[in-house]
Amino acid sequence: MYEIFKRSFRAEHEFMLMPALSAVIGHATGETTRSQFVEFVRQRDAAGDLEVDAAGYNYLYADVLLDLDSHARFILTIRDCFSWLNSCIGLLRDDFYRNEKSEFIGSFINNANHVPDGTVTWTSRPRGKVCLKQLMKMWTAANTSLLHRIPTERLLVLRTDDLSHSIPAIAEFVGVPESDLDADHANKGGGVNLLGSFDGERLERLVSSHCGDLMAAMFPDVNLANFMPDGRTPTVSDRAAVRKAFSLERFVAIE
Numbered sequence: 001m002y003e004i005f006k007r008s009f010r011a012e013h014e015f016m017l018m019p020a021l022s023a024v025i026g027h028a029t030g031e032t033t034r035s036q037f038v039e040f041v042r043q044r045d046a047a048g049d050l051e052v053d054a055a056g057y058n059y060l061y062a063d064v065l066l067d068l069d070s071h072a073r074f075i076l077t078i079r080d081c082f083s084w085l086n087s088c089i090g091l092l093r094d095d096f097y098r099n100e101k102s103e104f105i106g107s108f109i110n111n112a113n114h115v116p117d118g119t120v121t122w123t124s125r126p127r128g129k130v131c132l133k134q135l136m137k138m139w140t141a142a143n144t145s146l147l148h149r150i151p152t153e154r155l156l157v158l159r160t161d162d163l164s165h166s167i168p169a170i171a172e173f174v175g176v177p178e179s180d181l182d183a184d185h186a187n188k189g190g191g192v193n194l195l196g197s198f199d200g201e202r203l204e205r206l207v208s209s210h211c212g213d214l215m216a217a218m219f220p221d222v223n224l225a226n227f228m229p230d231g232r233t234p235t236v237s238d239r240a241a242v243r244k245a246f247s248l249e250r251f252v253a254i255e
Helices: 017-029 036-049 057-066 081-092 100-111 130-150 160-165 166-176 200-218 236-245
Strands: 012-015 052-054 074-078 111-114 120-122 155-159
Touching: 012 236, 017 036, 017 074, 017 100, 017 111, 017 120, 017 160, 036 057, 057 130, 074 081, 074 160, 081 100, 081 130, 081 200, 100 111, 100 130, 111 130, 111 166, 130 155, 130 200
Parallel strands: 012 052, 074 155
Antiparallel strands: 111 120
């Protein structure tokens, strides 16, 4: 969304990421009150003064954003769970041990417990590998909470693999000319199939258990075998880097 809108609008991607996640943690642990959390979201919104706020963590306070502006509209882009997991691994694996932001995000993933109503509770765990089962739960909670929480007339739901063909629908939804949007930057995904670093049967069982209903509704034809059509497989070095930073379903200490 950021790439599509940034040419013509005040747009940012992951604006104030670290402070926003810190605020979520403070609220989840009880260190800050609900009113303090709401005030942070208001201050963040004012500080950015954005026309397009493209942040994956906005789902964590969508109820506050709904109240901030009764005219605001929301675009939910959904990537199938396999591709999304693969993308998360690709973003975090190389910097996991030497990048403060990646370590912080990995800790957030492992410690945040996503409740079905979209809220978050917190369990402090020792620093360890990023657990893919936690990511699966996050994928389901984020998408389902937004689908249920945001009024249908204010929500446009798009599959990420359809973005390059969705410029007319996006323009109509937000009320701008198609020429203001940049179709060339629609996210097409790609890369290496890093999920091949794990046991495929166990991975598919976990996805079925934690993401199955939404996958069946949105991506009925996608499975582990076909999520990356060109079949690119990870190299030995890829697998080593992935397994060093990620576990499949358990919280595992860093080696």
